[in-house]
Amino acid sequence: MTTNIIDAGQVEQHNASQRATLQADFDALGGMLSRRGVDIEALTAAAQTFAVALPSWGVGTGGTRFARFPGKGEPRDVTEKLEDCAVIHQLTRATPSVSLHFPWDKPSDPKALRQQADSLGLAFDAVNSNTFQDQAGQAHTYKYGSLTAQSPAAREQAVAHNIDCIALGKTLGSKGLTVWVGDGANFPGQHNLRGSLERYIDSAKGIYAALPDDWLMYIEHKLFEPAFYCSVIADWGTSFAAAQTLGEKAKCLVDLGHHAPNTNIEMIVARLAQFGKLGGFHFNDSKYGDDDLDSGSIDPFQLFLVFNELADAAQRDGTFSPAYMLDQSHNVTDPIESLMSSAVEVQRAFVQAAMVDRAALAGFQEANDVLQSAQALKKAFRTDVSPILAMARLRSGGAIDPVAAYRASGYREQAAVKRPPRAGASGSGIV
Numbered sequence: 001m002t003t004n005i006i007d008a009g010q011v012e013q014h015n016a017s018q019r020a021t022l023q024a025d026f027d028a029l030g031g032m033l034s035r036r037g038v039d040i041e042a043l044t045a046a047a048q049t050f051a052v053a054l055p056s057w058g059v060g061t062g063g064t065r066f067a068r069f070p071g072k073g074e075p076r077d078v079t080e081k082l083e084d085c086a087v088i089h090q091l092t093r094a095t096p097s098v099s100l101h102f103p104w105d106k107p108s109d110p111k112a113l114r115q116q117a118d119s120l121g122l123a124f125d126a127v128n129s130n131t132f133q134d135q136a137g138q139a140h141t142y143k144y145g146s147l148t149a150q151s152p153a154a155r156e157q158a159v160a161h162n163i164d165c166i167a168l169g170k171t172l173g174s175k176g177l178t179v180w181v182g183d184g185a186n187f188p189g190q191h192n193l194r195g196s197l198e199r200y201i202d203s204a205k206g207i208y209a210a211l212p213d214d215w216l217m218y219i220e221h222k223l224f225e226p227a228f229y230c231s232v233i234a235d236w237g238t239s240f241a242a243a244q245t246l247g248e249k250a251k252c253l254v255d256l257g258h259h260a261p262n263t264n265i266e267m268i269v270a271r272l273a274q275f276g277k278l279g280g281f282h283f284n285d286s287k288y289g290d291d292d293l294d295s296g297s298i299d300p301f302q303l304f305l306v307f308n309e310l311a312d313a314a315q316r317d318g319t320f321s322p323a324y325m326l327d328q329s330h331n332v333t334d335p336i337e338s339l340m341s342s343a344v345e346v347q348r349a350f351v352q353a354a355m356v357d358r359a360a361l362a363g364f365q366e367a368n369d370v371l372q373s374a375q376a377l378k379k380a381f382r383t384d385v386s387p388i389l390a391m392a393r394l395r396s397g398g399a400i401d402p403v404a405a406y407r408a409s410g411y412r413e414q415a416a417v418k419r420p421p422r423a424g425a426s427g428s429g430i431v
Contacts, residue, residue, distance in 0.1 A: 002121035005087045006409045014405040015394060022400055025387040033383075038355055040388060046354055047392035050347045052283065053097040053125035053325040056105050058339055059084040062292070062329030071334065073415030076422050078105040079116060084336055084415075086120035091405055093398035094343045097125040099325050100172070102165045103135055110171040117172075125325060126176030126218060126280075127169040131158040132226070147203035148183040148196045148232050155199065159206040166210055176279075176323065178253060179207065180220035184227020184234070196232050201245055208246045218253040218279045218323070219243050223260055224289070236268045243277050251279025255327060256306070257291020266305040273313040273320065280323030281306075283346050292329040294338050296345030303345065304381045307353035315358065334412060340402040344389055351388055355380040 004011075030040035059081050061071040075081040082098065089095045098117070107113040117124060131146030140151060146158035158181075166177055183200070185191040204219075211217055221239040222231055233239055236252060243250040252272050259265055272278035283303075285293040296303050314320045324346065330338045357376060364373040390400045399405035406412075 003086075003119050004090055005083055005120070006090055006406070006411060010409050011091070011399050011405055014408060015400050018400045019394070022387060022390050022394065026391050029385075029387045033355075036357075043351055043354060043385070044388050044392050044395070047347060047351050047388055048093075048396050050094055050350050050392075051096050051324065052094060052343055052346050053099045053323070054085045054088060054095045054339060054343075055325060055327050056081045056085070056098055056100050058326060058328050058330065059088075059335045061335060062331050064331065069331070070421060073412050073417075073419050074335070076419055078107055078113065080419060081105070082113075082116055082120060082122060086122060087406065087411060088336055088339050088343065088402075089120075089122065091393075091399040091402035092340050092343050093393050093396035094347050095326075095339070096121065097123045099125040099128060099178070100169075100174075101128040101130060102161075102168060103130060106168065110168055114172050124169070124172040124174045126178045126216075126323060127165050127172070127174050128178045128180070129162045129165045131161060132180070132182035145181075145183040145196070145199075145232075147179075147181050148191075148199045155203050159203050162207040163210045166207075166212070166215070169215075170212060175214060176216045176218055177207070177211070178218040178220055179204070180222065181233065182222075182226045182231075184224075184231035185229045186227060187229055190229070193230065197238065197242075200232050201242055204242060204246055204250075208250060211249050215249060216279055216323075217246065217250045219246075219250060220253040220255060220258075220282070222255065222258040236272065240272065240275070240277055243279075250277075252277045253279050253282065253323075255282035255284065255291065256295075256303070257282075257284045257286040257293070257327075259286070261286075261288070265302060266309050269306055269309040270312075273309065273317075278313070278322055280325065282325050282327035283342065284326070284328045292327060294328055294330075294333075294345075295326060295342035296348070297342075300345065300349070301381060303349040304352050305377070307349040308356060308377060310350075311353040311356065312358070336406060336412070337403050340406065344402070347389055347392075348385055351385045352380050352383065355383060355385070 033040050056078060060074050075084055085098045131142055134141050140154040140157050147155060149155050162179060208217055219239045219242055221233045221235055223234055224231055239252045243252050254268060256265060269278060283295045284291055285295055285298040287298050326339060326342050328338060328342060361373060361376040364376060394400055
């Protein structure tokens, strides 16, 4: 039996106070959509199937390169992170899995951690390796690279860590490994640009060989940071080339914040999907050179356009099933609230993309009717599907208004009492 962190009676009381208003809004939206030939019940059922994984590190308070301001009641270890993740899923019903990061989340008893997750109604998504930080007791530094290091011993150490992550993930029931490295150069001439990628691929082959048959390896790229002159895996083309070289089980992972400003991310999505190498997403948002802002907080239209391409890919290939995860850093908000809001925004884009009249859009495109082609997308994007999302949550046992229900529960205040700050313990491994 799944354990509810927040009392189910409290959630039901919250829902009871808003049920009538939601039904009225749902009926009104249903009538409008019916006139368009769209079935609101089909959209609601689709919304109930949507799932995006939570990042374990995201429930802790993040920071910048300059400072971190701890939040009250933030989780101090992986078991407390799972508790917070369970609250998010209980209220949104859209986040049934958690992505762990090793060694930040390395459990002393993996089987016990899996049992805790089971009891909370959670599963484990792809696991993440960490070779962008030196860990206590490691023999070789990653200061000058990990999978691409000049030192063969450092490369071997990085490969071994990734293989250890696979072994841990197998015990936890995961089916994938995400590999991101901060390797690169800060000065021209620091690296032989071709040689560094050759070393990366050689190291990655060692990791790939250790993958179970039913696992995927997700290769994540990032334009810059911490390598400010050139990152080894800096763009989707390099990621694609590496994945092609490694084999079928290697896929490309697209983080929405890891691009130059104004990059056409939806076109990247279309290209990777076309050639069978789109593995999944880390959802967040970006304004300048930053990343990890709350999903949909800056450019919700871009998020919609990404899902429009995903809907097109799914229509073309019924087996298309990319992995979705939130990857954010919450510096000034309650991380639970930000993750709930972000999950809803990603789900919103998913539902809006499902509303696009694809037959009409194809007709406009074939006729070179540029304006109507654009308007076909805008029509879906401008439709407020909030009643559909709320009804999907209600029917799945969640909260009509997750943030309001969470605040009313007093969970954060209770966590602050149960989790007094502990020196050296932070729910965010990032800083």
